[in-house]
Amino acid sequence: MKRVFKESNVPKPILIIIAMLFFTVFQSKGQQNKPADSGYVPVNGIKVYYEVYGEGKPLVLLHGAFYTIEMNWGQLIPELSKTRKVIAIEMQGHGHTPFSDRKLDLATLASDVEGVMNYLKVDSADVAGYSMGGSVAYQLTIQSPKRVRKLVIISSTYKSSGWLPVVTNALKGLKPEFLTNTPMKAAYDAVAPDKTKWTKFLEQMIAFAGTPFDMGDSNIAKITSPVLIISGDNDGLDKIELMKTYQLLGGGVSADLVPMPKSHLAIVPSQGHVSLMMQTNTILGYLDGFLK
Numbered sequence: 001m002k003r004v005f006k007e008s009n010v011p012k013p014i015l016i017i018i019a020m021l022f023f024t025v026f027q028s029k030g031q032q033n034k035p036a037d038s039g040y041v042p043v044n045g046i047k048v049y050y051e052v053y054g055e056g057k058p059l060v061l062l063h064g065a066f067y068t069i070e071m072n073w074g075q076l077i078p079e080l081s082k083t084r085k086v087i088a089i090e091m092q093g094h095g096h097t098p099f100s101d102r103k104l105d106l107a108t109l110a111s112d113v114e115g116v117m118n119y120l121k122v123d124s125a126d127v128a129g130y131s132m133g134g135s136v137a138y139q140l141t142i143q144s145p146k147r148v149r150k151l152v153i154i155s156s157t158y159k160s161s162g163w164l165p166v167v168t169n170a171l172k173g174l175k176p177e178f179l180t181n182t183p184m185k186a187a188y189d190a191v192a193p194d195k196t197k198w199t200k201f202l203e204q205m206i207a208f209a210g211t212p213f214d215m216g217d218s219n220i221a222k223i224t225s226p227v228l229i230i231s232g233d234n235d236g237l238d239k240i241e242l243m244k245t246y247q248l249l250g251g252g253v254s255a256d257l258v259p260m261p262k263s264h265l266a267i268v269p270s271q272g273h274v275s276l277m278m279q280t281n282t283i284l285g286y287l288d289g290f291l292k
Contacts (some may be wrong), residue, residue, distance in 0.1 A: 033078050040097075043115030044108060049096035050116050051088045054081030058125035059291070061088040062113065062133030064277075065205060066184060068095035068191060072130055075280045080287070087125065089116055091136070093204060099197035104208040106215075110139040114147060126291055128152035130277055135213070142219045150291055151227045154283070155235045155273050158245070159214035167236040171209045176202035221248045227263040228290040230283065232271030239267075264290060 035051035051069055059080060063072035069088040080086050091109055093099040102108070113136065117125065126149050129137030134156020141148045160168060176199050179185060189195045227249050231237050242265075246252050249263040266286050268276055277283070 041116045041119040046100045049090045053086040056084045058122045059084045060125045060127045062129035064131030093201045098193045106139040109136045126150040130154040148225045154230045160212045162241045230266045232276035235273040
């Protein structure tokens, strides 16, 4: 791999983030099966790319920041699609979905997802989101609660203070030039409709990641859909805040004295934010038990 920055010029937290992005690209082998359907949906002034696999009850998959369908879900889709109709979406500027100058915010991204569901005539679905996709999934459930049957949140939060300060501070120092001539750029070039938008895409995403957000404790407490929260024990999420989230969803009780909550919390040991998503069998096991 060609080195395009000097370590002395890049803060250590940024080097860690870049290394994680590299690791993700190298580890992604991609799904072997081809989608039964794919295409673009005109929604909210942009075109959103989607892929559909398998048959059965619909399951919508929402990727993390800088990811594509293949990078995020490539190892899971072949198994999930054996029993489910899997609908994977690439959000604004990601993967096959073209870059747009439209301002990025969670409410609009959630509305995009709903637009794809409308186009595919899916009234309601189970929804799983990782990282940024988890935040979008929370927002979708708040905006349109009847569209979400069950919700799976993987290493994500509904408010920026749900991350440890070291994570938010590191993202603030991320610059587009740090990712020039990297495997992440190669992954972008492989599927992006317009490769010249790379720098603008990064600038937009960095600004989006650095903008504080909070969907509100009261809105989380109003969620009626069963929620499965999956987190790595060292994935950058503040575990005190995560436990508060679980309590808002009805968890954190003594199930020997009161009924077992409909929402579940899984903490996977010895896992960071990126490595957690690579635990295919573990993630599948939790999804299988919860969604059934």
